[in-house]
Amino acid sequence: MAIGLSVAMANSGWRVLLIDADMRKPVAAKRLSEDTQPGLSDYLTGRIDLKDIIRETNITNFYFVSCGSDILNPIGLLSSARFEEIMQKLHEAYDFVLFDTPALASVVDGAMVASKVDASLLIVKMGSTKLPDLKRAKEQLQNFNSCILGVVLNKVKKRDYKLHYGSYDYFFKSERFFKNKKAGHIKLSNRVK
Known part of the structure; x- marks a missing residue:
């Protein structure tokens, strides 16, 4: 989800940085790289400079910071002055x-x-997240004074979508969406200027 959102924003012309802040699972930089890279935990522990953890991707305007090396106390690093410093610089x-x-x-x-x-x-x-868990997550964010933009329902099967929103099937049948069939063949630019 985070990668897809980052790519969509970058393709719209925004400079976007995605940070893998799950320092409890440094699994080979997860999906954006094959090998473990220095990342957030390495910067927060003072082992490396900020410029050395930001990676370019093959998508214009999209940059990535991996979670970094395995550490014992991620919460201590996330509440450190160095985390506040990185937030300011990246902003x-x-x-x-x-x-x-x-x-x-x-x-x-x-x-x-x-x-x-x-x-x-x-x-x-x-189909996985239960309502009580969602309510607890919302309360947890509210207790930390977080502004919640909303909820994204992820991994919805086409069958389930059509079951509940069948009347909006123009997403699946584009010929119904366009009045002029030739309009569906217009090639649009990949970037918004």
Whole structure:
């Protein structure tokens, strides 16, 4: 979800930085790289400079910071003066800085990050997240004074979407969306200027 949102924003012309803030699972920089890279935890512990953790991607305007090396106390790093410092520097350098954090139900790291950013999105997995868990996550964010933009329902199957929103099937049948069939063949630019 975070990667897709970051790419969409970057393709719209914004300078976007995605930070993998799940320092409890440094799994080979997860999906954006094959090898472990120095990242957020390495910067926050003072082992490396900020310029050395920001990676360019093959998408214009999209940059990435991995979670970094395995550490014992992520919450201590997220509440440090060095984290406040990185927030200030990145706010000045990028149009949007997105943090991908661990699930709120498991640890407090996500709520800690949410308390320091402008706004938060709750990502909910269809068929997996229970309503009481969602309410607890919302309360946790509110207790940390986080501004919640909304909830994104993720991993919705086409069958489930059509079951509840069948009358809006123009997303699946584009010929019904366009009055002039030739209009559906117009090639649009990849970038908004």
